[in-house]
């Protein structure tokens with residue numbers, strides 16, 4: 472993390488993805504929501520965090536499409552995001568930014584910067600230089616895993632019907648200081664739903680906000696907060712490596728979405744979701760991508776608030 476200047480990183484997001492004043496430099500097209508989280512007995516068993524008390528925890532939520540473009544198409548095979556803030560008793564806060572892919576597109580901040588540099592559009596052609604893109608990917612093959620997953624999946628029918636992974640390893644500790652480590656995923660309680668290519672085309676590029684409003688009005692949007700438990704030897708410090716299939720999965724609680732803000736407003740507008748902000752009873756892993764998120768998020772927040780926060 473120390474080897475990449477966070478200001479340079481955020482500027483590289485702008486150089487590669489475009490600069491859109493007032494918008495997040497990543498996850499730009501998004502919408503604020505609120506909800507409530509109810510922790511389970513299994514959650515209480517592994518963590519003494521008040522998030523799992525079983526009392527309803529107020530949640531600030533933001534759904535978005537991946538990338539820096541606030542006009543990104545909703546009907547493409549691209550990433551969806553769900554960012555969360557648990558507002559806990561005793562002034563504790565838990566923030567996370569989860570994505571609709573089990574892995575991230577780079578293992579280290581240096582690799583992310585290099586990948587973004589390789590994808591930066593050439594001013595003459597307005598497109599990335601395929602030779603540079605290939606050279607970087609050949610030398611860093613793990614940067615392709617994320618995109619291959621998205622290309623292999625149909626377009627999600629809704630923000631409410633896709634899985635959202637944390638991608639980093641995290642640990643939980645209970646009052647006896649027993650430690651459980653793993654990777655989490657929020658899974659729609661009613662299962663995932665996707666669109667055929669033909670259905671996606673008919674939906675057009677702007678259907679996700681209205682779709683979500685309708686589903687929330689019907690009281691139908693909830694996710695199970697699931698933890699896949701790591702076994703000895705599993706890799707937990709690399710966001711490009713998912714846990715092996717078939718790891719034991721426990722449900723830490725249920726997240727229900729209860730309201731959607733009007734476009735361009737709401738509680739998520741002028742804040743950021745820093746996954747390093749965790750309550751007692753939850754701990755991050757040594758994944759270098761995790762620690763490297765704090766400062767660029769704050770810089771992106773600062774830039775867009777000064778410009779006039781739009782989404």
Ligand code: HEM
Pocket residue numbers: 480481484494495496497498501533534535552553554568569570575579580583636637638710742743744760763764767768769771772775
């Ligand atoms: C060094 C690594 C990373 C950098 C520099 C970075 C950078 C950023 C920036 C600048 C933003 C916009 C923040 C804002 O304006 O509030 C953002 C948003 C986001 N990032 Fe990252 N990111 C990194 C790694 C990751 C990883 C590994 C994930 C995977 C879970 C991720 C998921 C998200 C999500 C879900 C959002 C949208 C949050 C929201 O709705 O406010 N990022 N990222």
